[in-house]
Amino acid sequence: SQQGEEDPQALSIQEGENATMNCSYKTSINNLQWYRQNSGRGLVHLILIRSNEREKHSGRLRVTLDTSKKSSSLLITASRAADTASYFCATNWGFNKFYFGSGTKLNVKP
């Protein structure tokens, strides 16, 4: 299966701490994206990193991509209670296929 694995499955931190979640995938990709989902709602796109990029920043988010290891990480710095959500990586491969990783449930305690 192309679906990736994410770890940890769940992460609980205090407000102000950094949160790191990891994603691994199986085949060559065009790009990798990270999404956030609040409980039972639609997904919100956070950041996209192309296969020829190694690192990307957007506000408090930092994403890295290692295509040799087929892995990516998402770092959220100075977390806030509002960051509490599930986070999914999604790989874009082929022409327009997207596959989502298993997700990390982040709980940020105030």
Added chain:
Amino acid sequence: DTEVTQTPKHLVMGMTNKKSLKCEQHMGHRAMYWYKQKAKKPPELMFVYSYEKLSINESVPSRFSPECPNSSLLNLHLHALQPEDSALYLCASSQPMSGHYNEQFFGPGTRLTVL
């Protein structure tokens, strides 16, 4: 307008019913997607329409029938569903750039319960 809308928000149907889910976007995107998401699981790709043509069907049972009447609308027709089809159904759209499809914009989903 950067919004994808889905109707209805909630749907309860019996196994003999026929119903439809609707999705609409006005961002000019030329790819639209249906995903199924079970509780505590990631979204699973069901169908992809590219330039109003079905380009991907991820071996979805025929009781799910997608339709793309125009570039802004996407429907999912449901017939003779099973209780295990109960899930959150998500619609998304994206716009191709440099030959690849990029970020997807998701609707809020339709929560489907099959009795």
